[in-house]
Amino acid sequence: MTKTLFFLSVFASGFAFAQEDLLKDIDTIQTKNTETSPPAFKALQIVTGQSTKLSAKNEWYVVIAHRFGDVSKGFKDFFGLDDASTKLGVIYGVTDGLSLSLSRETNLKTFEGAAKYKIVKQSENFPVDVVGYNVMAINTDLSTDNYPHLKFGDRLSYLTQALISRRFNENFSLQLTPSYVHKNLYEPMIEDKDQFLAGLGGRYKISKRISINAEYFVNFDNHSFYKNPLSIGMDIETGGHVFQLLFTNSQLNSDIGYLTNASGKWEEGQIFFGFNLYRVF
Template sequence: MTKALLFLSVLTSGFAFSQEDLLKDIDTIKTNTEISQPAFKALQIVTGQSTKLTAKKEWYVVIAHRFGDVSTGFKNFFGLDNASTKLGVIYGITDAVSVSLSRETNMKTFEGGVKYRLVRQNDNFPVDIVGYNVVAANTDLDKDTYPHLKFNDRLAYLTQALISRRFSDKLSLQLTPSYVHKNLYEPNIEDKNQFLAGLGGRYKISKRISLNAEYFVNFDNHSFYKNPLSLGVDIETGGHVFQLLFTNSQINSDIGYLTNASGNWGKGHIFFGFNLYRVF
């Protein structure tokens, strides 16, 4: 475990210090001094969404990996042999509205999303408020298992309110009430409608690096799946925002992450992963 983490640390350090600063203007206060600096530098806190949006006409390409259970040990190289991959694109229609499309290996899930700013933190208002809506299609479902399967059965929906506050140059926190609806679900292990509340934060430790964490409580009455808990590190590099993380959910689609976390932190059943953003 120690050798694997040392190898990854050396690898990412090379990324961080071999390129020029990507988002040098992110921390710059705008001409209108009433507008606060953004609470987060990345579009995600760890796996959950942050209140940051893309700029108008700006494209992001997203590559995310969640490897296997690190507790399997050296046999599977601490989970690195078993990766779930997510590829996506995000486009800023305006500075306040962006759209996204992604596809993940796990459950072969396609997700389309829209993210929109409702209120920005300023001298007269204490928080940023951003809305986020997702529709997902699980294309892994087949008629051999579900003979009467219809396309509508593959769909699930997510609605979130992202409420963040930048308390200082170093500390930002976010509250994320969430609602998930699944058209097809297993009633013995989950509910059709699920309500969650998330708390996340970022603490800046240097110009390029911050420590991030997030936790979601699922108020679903069933207990088969776990509440998602994730810890991460943001690294700003030239042309990239790079996030290293540990989480108890191998699934990194928005809905799957929130409702299908299976790992147990107390037993060491966690997954290493990363998010990589490229801006165009």
């Protein structure tokens, strides 16, 4: 694992510097309000969990997120390359403080619609950014063969989050993410209908275009079938987009699936490699 991360760091550094003539100075932020702090995060996600960054007014983002299979299965599944899950999505900035998104993930054939909105911005007068995030998901993979009395409402699940971040300096930011998940259809032997989680994530900048990110969520659900999601990643900033490489114990890309259905054990090498790619228009 250490050798892999080292290789990715070297590769990413060379990739970023090779495109220096194409890059905009992302760290230079012009604003009429000089008391307002720059964003705590450069990407819309810390790793898989959401960050307090929003798209600007009238900006369109195309999002491609990919998670390969469990690397611990070894050469049999070509270290996870034979078993992958992909999410495609779009995000639109309605205003500078409100964005709407729609995505679809191949795993469980899940559609998610979300709204992300600024509540308070960090400034000299307020110590943190506060952003709200609400999701409604539709699981289209459910079948009446397994659930004879299945209704449309059974396919729905909901997520509410408060994203609370602070940019401590140019290189270091932290975020606290209290979360609530409600599932209309659930398995009572392995999970609860209502689940409460608390997440902590951070970003540390190691060069002009690269940062190391990490996040961990504690699920206070009384059952223990699923694991707490733990992820580490790397942001690579290039002209027009942010590219993220990551390792996680949750293969699902959807917000609700990532938080509540992590199955891998880090201590046993059950890890999923993946990436997030954002392209802004």
